[in-house]
Amino acid sequence: MSTQKVTLRQMTPAEYAAATEHREAETARALGKFMPDDLAGQRAREGTEQFLPDGLHTPGHHLVVAENASGDVVGNAWIGPDPRQAAGTADSAWLYDINVFPSYRRHGYGSALLAAAEELVAREGRTSLNLNVVGDNTGAIALYRSNGYEVASMYLSKDLRP
Template sequence: MSELRIRPARPADLGTVLAFWRKAAEGTSISDDRDGVERLVARDPGALLLAERGGELAGTVIAGFDGWRCHLYRLAVHPEHRRQGIGSALLAAAEERFARLGGRRGDAMVLVGNERAHHAWRAAGYAPEERWRRWVKPLAE
């Protein structure tokens, strides 16, 4: 098995990332389009982390930091590469990024019905907070 490499996404990667999410992520959102991801990478070039193995995209995570809180989105691992430590490596890289930036607490958006993801997040030390409920409003159609 070839070595895993984690690096920030570049603008040239975005088409590949969007196609990857359609295959490896559970659903998409209104911001999962080229314009949305281009804005993310332009605003915070280190936020979208890619895991590559053998030159192929094997996983992603968005590790966003707004100066106050650390937010994790789009942790996704290609189905053929799951259970090989890629998700854990991506989370470790995200947490290292947060520590460098001064972040003190990470929160993750995880689909309620994605039991496989719940297991992975718990294994990484994250826990659901029952007292908080996320309220969402699309800002554009």
């Protein structure tokens, strides 16, 4: 795998709309394993409303795209305050979403996007970047582990429906 570099810039309104649609669909897919599809979609939309009340311009949140050396947009990310800690007091940031577009996957752009996100939060004085990942997302888990992320806690679930 080659070593890539990316530059982050704020999403345009159109990029934000596309990223939000993709993120909500992926969130609903993951939640759909535990609840009816319509409720999963509603919960995904409620999450956006809760954490991004001002959309693209929500204070403290970075909604960015990653551009490669050729200027191609290869993916996007949403980085913001750690939701587990009181607003404005945390030394950690949270990676709410990261997405490398399909044609750029498996070329090192996931690692490059993570590195750029880490640099962004470090420049803000944050000392850690945290995230959640769905347990069956083996590609994402491998990406995070190969970039030095370790399991900090584990939430387990068992479906008891017949």
